[in-house]
Amino acid sequence: MSNTLHIESLLSGYLDDQLSAAEKQQVEHHLRGCGTCEQHRQDLLKVRALLKESPVLTPPESFYTAVHRRIDQKQAAASLWVQPWKIWASVAAVLMVGVITWQVDQENMHPQPVMSEISPSAHQDLIVSVQKPEMPELKKMKPQKQPLAKSDDLQERDNAKEIVPEQRLDEGAEFAKAKRQTDSLGSVEIRGVARNLAVAPARNAESLPHSVAQSTIIRTARVFETLWQSYYPEASVPAVNFDQFIVVAVTDGKILRIETLADRVQVYYHPTTNVPFHYQTLPKTQLPIQFLAQ
Amino acid sequence: MDAESRRAEFDRFMRTHGPMIYTLAVRLTGHTAEGQDLAQETFVKAFEHFAQFRGDSAVRTWLYRICVNTWKNRVRYEKRRFFWQHVSLDSGAEDAPKADAFAAPQPTLENRMEKIERHEQLHRALAALPEQDKAIVVLRDMEERSYEEIAEFLEIPLGTVKSRLARGRERLRQRLITMSKENP
Numbered sequence: 001m002s003n004t005l006h007i008e009s010l011l012s013g014y015l016d017d018q019l020s021a022a023e024k025q026q027v028e029h030h031l032r033g034c035g036t037c038e039q040h041r042q043d044l045l046k047v048r049a050l051l052k053e054s055p056v057l058t059p060p061e062s063f064y065t066a067v068h069r070r071i072d073q074k075q076a077a078a079s080l081w082v083q084p085w086k087i088w089a090s091v092a093a094v095l096m097v098g099v100i101t102w103q104v105d106q107e108n109m110h111p112q113p114v115m116s117e118i119s120p121s122a123h124q125d126l127i128v129s130v131q132k133p134e135m136p137e138l139k140k141m142k143p144q145k146q147p148l149a150k151s152d153d154l155q156e157r158d159n160a161k162e163i164v165p166e167q168r169l170d171e172g173a174e175f176a177k178a179k180r181q182t183d184s185l186g187s188v189e190i191r192g193v194a195r196n197l198a199v200a201p202a203r204n205a206e207s208l209p210h211s212v213a214q215s216t217i218i219r220t221a222r223v224f225e226t227l228w229q230s231y232y233p234e235a236s237v238p239a240v241n242f243d244q245f246i247v248v249a250v251t252d253g254k255i256l257r258i259e260t261l262a263d264r265v266q267v268y269y270h271p272t273t274n275v276p277f278h279y280q281t282l283p284k285t286q287l288p289i290q291f292l293a294q
Numbered sequence: 295m296d297a298e299s300r301r302a303e304f305d306r307f308m309r310t311h312g313p314m315i316y317t318l319a320v321r322l323t324g325h326t327a328e329g330q331d332l333a334q335e336t337f338v339k340a341f342e343h344f345a346q347f348r349g350d351s352a353v354r355t356w357l358y359r360i361c362v363n364t365w366k367n368r369v370r371y372e373k374r375r376f377f378w379q380h381v382s383l384d385s386g387a388e389d390a391p392k393a394d395a396f397a398a399p400q401p402t403l404e405n406r407m408e409k410i411e412r413h414e415q416l417h418r419a420l421a422a423l424p425e426q427d428k429a430i431v432v433l434r435d436m437e438e439r440s441y442e443e444i445a446e447f448l449e450i451p452l453g454t455v456k457s458r459l460a461r462g463r464e465r466l467r468q469r470l471i472t473m474s475k476e477n478p
Contacts, residue, residue, distance in 0.1 A: 012460030016434075018441065047467050050416055051435035059316040063330060064308060067337045068301070074338060226422055 007037045011044055213253040213271035215291040218279075219246050231277040240281055248289060249279035256294060258282055265289045304344050308337050311354065315361050321432045322365045324421040332368070336361040362429075362447045369425050419469040426450075427462035434459055 007030045013019045014027045031038050218224045221242050227249065228237045240247060248255065253271040255278050260266075265287050269278075315336050320329030339360050420428055429448060433439045434455075441459075445452045 008464075009460060012463050013456055016441070016459075018456060043467050043471075044463055047463060047470060048435050050470075051431065051466075052438070054321070054413065054416070054436050056313050057317040057320055059312050059330070059333065063316065063334065064305065064312065066330075067308060067334050067341075068305070070334060070338045071301075071341050229424055 007031070007034065008040055011037070011041050015041070015044060015048065213250055213269070213293065215248070215250045215253070215267070215269065217246060217248055217289055224279075227277070244284060245281040246284055247279050247281055248291075249277065250291070251277050253293070254278045255280050260285075260287070263287065267291045268294050270294055300345070304341055307344070311357055312337075314354070315357060318358065318361055318432075318437060319365070321420075321436055322362070322429060324417065324428070332361065332365055335364055339364065359447060362433075365429075366448070415470060415473045419466050419473065422469060423462055423465055427458050427465070430455055430459045431462040431466065435463075 007027055010019060010023055010027050014024065017024075019027065031041060216227075218227065219242065221240065224240060224242070224247055225237045228235075231251075248258065248267050250267075250269045250271075252273050252275070253269045254275045256268045256270055258265065258267050258280060260282075265282070265285060267280075267289060269291060271293055312333075316329070316333045319333035319336065320326055323329040323332055336357065340357055420431065423431065426448065430444055433444045433447065434441070439447070441452055441455050444455045444459075448455075450458075
């Protein structure tokens with residue numbers, strides 16, 4: 001049996017003449033005495049022939065028109081972008097020169113390096129304050145008297161306040177991008193999943209900066225196998241008895257709990273990029289299933 | 295060369311290589327609409343560097359590489375979403391047989407292939423493969439690229455090309471057998 005499997009693993013390379021002379025001889029010797037492997041070889045040849053006879057496609061005329069339109073759009077966008085880019089680059093350069101000049105002045109006024117005596121958070125405050133109007137006052141203060149009251153927690157909280165809007169922008173852009181791609185697929189291709197799939201824009205920007213969690217209900221082994229292998233191609237597919245159970249699954253998220261109410265089932269999940277795919281089984285039900293991000 | 299002449303030349307170039315790239319893109323993505331979008335993006339990128347490659351004998355390979363790289367990037371950054379599309383294809387058939395295709399008995403393909411709707415079934419079987427396996431099968435058996443070219447395009451070791459090609463072909467064989475049993 002193991003010998004048969006070994007030959008099967010060599011058949012693909014044998015068809016493409018990719019085996020060593022010794023392997024080739026081994027395969028040919030085996031094939032002469034093994035009808036199963038010979039049939040396997042013929043099957044693979046037929047599959048390959050079927051693939052080869054797949055026709056070359058001719059793009060419709062609209063394809064070429066669309067390419068020209070996209071080039072035009074890209075060029076138009078680029079021309080709009082050039083001018084502001086130059087302006088902002090100039091502003092940034094001036095600012096950088098100003099900051100560097102001011103820092104050099106600071107060093108000249110206070111020859112002793114003072115940053116080493118300040119905590120990292122105070123260091124950050126000082127650097128940030130460089131661009132504020134009250135800078136001259138701060139400049140006169142001795143480093144030891146810089147506002148050090150902020151605990152690390154407060155510092156982090158303040159940082160978070162500044163970061164959140166940017167993350168929300170990223171998140172929105174990601175979702176819009178995902179939606180654009182979904183739209184471009186055409187209704188036929190996504191119709192099947194629209195029934196069950198709830199695309200949930202992330203609520204927690206901190207945990208989901210680059211992804212959008214998705215959820216679905218899986219009712220057949222075939223779908224489950226396809227999805228599982230798309231995430232874990234090397235792992236065997238877990239056994240689920242779809243005669244009695246269904247699977248609820250989320251990507252880029254973790255299922256927290258499932259609550260069965262009188263009129264629906266609620267699946268609570270936490271969006272997180274740390275978990276690419278998470279599923280749970282539950283007994284077959286006719287109740288609607290609602291996914292709720294937490 | 296003025297912009298209009300350049301655009302006209304690019305149009306001729308695009309019409310020469312359009313079918314090749316369009317076919318490759320549809321095969322890689324497994325979807326006509328998405329393949330069309332990928333092929334368009336390939337030519338938009340090619341246009342940016344068109345002047346540099348004009349008259350180059352390796353232009354077809356260059357174009358081919360842009361298409362494969364663009365597809366790879368899409369898979370990389372849209373990986374999760376991309377896979378969900380395959381689920382969407384399958385999830386339409388809730389009454390699909392529950393038997394594990396890989397655990398199924400192994401009848402031969404003899405006299406069965408004629409009974410299935412060949413290309414539709416092939417398309418579905420290909421779409422069910424993991425992305426990289428599918429790409430390797432497409433590049434080798436449909437595009438007839440060498441192992442070395444595939445390794446270079448996909449930036450994977452030669453050994454991986456061999457092992458994944460074998461795995462992809464075998465899975466394809468098993469899926470087609472299963473499909474032919476479902477549609478006797």
